[in-house]
Amino acid sequence: MKEKVRVRFAPSPTGPLHIGSARTALFNWLFARRHGGAFILRIEDTDRSRFVPEALDDFVSGLRWLGLDWDEGPMTNGKHGPYFQSQRTDLYREWGHRLVELGHAYKCWCSAEQLRAARQEQQRAGQRAGYDRHCRFLTSTQIAELESASAPYVIRFKTPLQGATTIHDLIRDHITFEHDQLEDLVLLKSDGFPTYHLANVVDDHFMEISHIVRADEWIPTAPLHALMYEALGWEKPIYAHAPLILNPSGKGKLSKRSQAFTDGGQEVLIQVREFRSAGYFPQAVANFLCNVGWAFGDDREVFSLAEAIPRFDLKDVNPSPARLPYSKLEWLNGVYIRRMKPETLSVAIRPFLEEAGLAVVADMLVRATPLIQERIKTLKDAVDWMGFFFATELRYEPTLLIGKKMDAASSLAALQQARDMLASLCKFDSVNLEEGLRQLAGKMNLKPGPLFGIIRVAVTGQKVAPPLFGTLSALGRNQTLARIDRALSHLEGLSPRD
């Protein structure tokens, strides 16, 4: 076993950073940090047809946002670069041919038509599908002939026909594959580009990767890779196949989805950047991801990555696939929000308000933030909870102004008296407001609830809003009175008096 822990996260730049990939990256990172090892970022960009140029930026910003820093890879130094597979194709070609020289791989000249015909023949005969190994058994004269015709070929791995390969996996112990179930897969394509298998094995070897932590879905390729290491005489890394993340329905893996969708009313986020723009904190998302497939211990659910590092071990990762408990993320994000300093929170909230088109007033924001801190679950929630502070004109159904068990006329009278009292109140702060309004309710023989409700709608335009007295005081006397005046005219419209 290699003495130094070196792990890698090796995404293909085919789209934005997926939450499932992020979880794999997180486990790699935790493992590296736990053992004082290196976390390497490698970009597997040999598939030109699916290449998305913006993907790299998205990976970089997504990983950084989550707090996962890499020791080697794009934008950092490293002795094992380059870290883009597209810049290493000579290496793959070299080792692909070396495998042929060593007798562990062979050139295959079969055309697409030949392959299709062979497959159909196998199906008809009820045999196992897969390449029929035609070129594996070519005679040397046949090979020489094809070589001299310089016909296009691929390089296939020569899988042993008998025996079995056992993969040692940190998360699931041993997994054994019979060789007669394996295929002679393509390593090097006819255009000279490597397949995933070749590039992966070559890179992991030369980058001195000690542990391969990847998703469950790669288990079937593990025996091929192990066989390749053996053929090349290279030391094998240790495998750890992390459980898959499933769709919320439990049907199918989440990775198949590329962007957010709605499932039974629940918004299902897929891309890391979607979590970000939905108003989740990176600490909460990272914490949340840790709790799927792994447990901190001591019945603790809330913790930082720094706290997780010393306790993390791949051996403790739960092998069964899981869905993301999104409702738990909401709760967790709320926990982080409640723990923050209000000033910090208001800074985080601001862009979300602006995004919603609100004209944010800085000191109003600072005054209002404590009122909503324990009520919002995401930063985006702030738009609904404090948007009215910044609205120039409130829009609401005037009948909402009618108090519970009251009519328009009595509501109008109550609001009018409240307005007079608020206008004359000596100090417009929470304590005074509460005292004044409660006294007023008593004087008018009203229960406080209905009265406060009328004022709440008048001032916020909503039936549900932050605590009334704090809201009024944060809003200030002028705004409060102006909004009440508007409400009074609404009520007058509802109760025409002669």
Place this chain on the structure above:
RNA sequence: GGCCCAUUCGUCUAGAGGCCCAGGACGCUGCCCUCUCAAGGCAGAAACACGAGUUCGAGUCUCGUAUGGGCCA
């Protein structure tokens, strides 16, 4: 269809043979607090897929079945 993986409350999980008539968390329900909504407090409902075996004893080990999933076709 072949190979492979997995299976504890609705969900995420703890549990490495007796500490488990199974613990925590989210969610849900009820009560308390209360100006609405939250937050908080208290209480509650809720699970070892099934069947054999090993063992004095199995959620925990073995095998089979079922179900779900992955890869390939």
